[in-house]
Amino acid sequence: MPELPEVETTRRGVAPHVVGHKVVDVKVYDRRLRWPVPADLAAQLVGRTVASLQRRSKYLLFRVGAGTLLVHLGMTGSLRVHTTVPARRKHDHIDLVFANGVTLRYHDPRRFGAMLWVAGPPERHPLLQKLGPEPFDAAFDADYLWRETRGRRAAIKLALMDNHLVVGVGNIYANEALFRAGIRPTLAAGRVSRPRLTRLVEETRAVLEEAIAKGGSTLRDYVDAGGEPGYFQLDYFVYGRAGLPCRVCGTRLKLTRQGQRATHHCPACQR
Numbered sequence: 001m002p003e004l005p006e007v008e009t010t011r012r013g014v015a016p017h018v019v020g021h022k023v024v025d026v027k028v029y030d031r032r033l034r035w036p037v038p039a040d041l042a043a044q045l046v047g048r049t050v051a052s053l054q055r056r057s058k059y060l061l062f063r064v065g066a067g068t069l070l071v072h073l074g075m076t077g078s079l080r081v082h083t084t085v086p087a088r089r090k091h092d093h094i095d096l097v098f099a100n101g102v103t104l105r106y107h108d109p110r111r112f113g114a115m116l117w118v119a120g121p122p123e124r125h126p127l128l129q130k131l132g133p134e135p136f137d138a139a140f141d142a143d144y145l146w147r148e149t150r151g152r153r154a155a156i157k158l159a160l161m162d163n164h165l166v167v168g169v170g171n172i173y174a175n176e177a178l179f180r181a182g183i184r185p186t187l188a189a190g191r192v193s194r195p196r197l198t199r200l201v202e203e204t205r206a207v208l209e210e211a212i213a214k215g216g217s218t219l220r221d222y223v224d225a226g227g228e229p230g231y232f233q234l235d236y237f238v239y240g241r242a243g244l245p246c247r248v249c250g251t252r253l254k255l256t257r258q259g260q261r262a263t264h265h266c267p268a269c270q271r
Ligand SMILES: [Zn+2]
Pocket: 246, 247, 248, 249, 250, 251, 266, 267, 268, 269, 270
């Protein structure tokens, strides 16, 4: 599933080819994504110029005139830039064609993604309205986390993955940030001390930044590439390493489940 770093890398890969360019055609081959692609999408986009491409959580926001094209990659979605358009493959559902000759193609085998038109301010759209701060926002700091988690019995890992608290910290990055901060994933959020929350904010940002930096080396894969975009394999400390020795202390890493997601942790390093 594309996580925040993959979505941010998509934004950086796609933006230079579409921002400042006019849409000349919209081809919808299959409307059946998570929600139906709006029937008036072409009418909204054709003849208009993409003013900017932003990211909010795992949504891409193409600002076009007074409205916004909202794109979510779901479980298996990807966007590719083509300067010479290859034959349509299975699961290529939508083409946006630009005046500069670029075609932006949406591909999604499982069709859990979304492409929606938002007429008003996108931050008020129901999908975006209740989202917490971005992990890189100044608003996401230890004071904020401390205030929001006091009295909460939910495990700190589940809190960190809750979009209302902070967006874009998926399972891999929650596992890694908690290891690096030395915090046991099952500890009640309300019991994590302020200094440890400071550390958690730092490590959450660091692990996401490292993944985004890795993504930078794949930016060329967004243009005229045939295969699927890769996922950024960091040298994980704990994720996917259950049963192996901790890279720091050698203790055997443990695998548990929290909210149906795999939790990997070191019983010695994480308290
Ligand atoms: Zn350890």
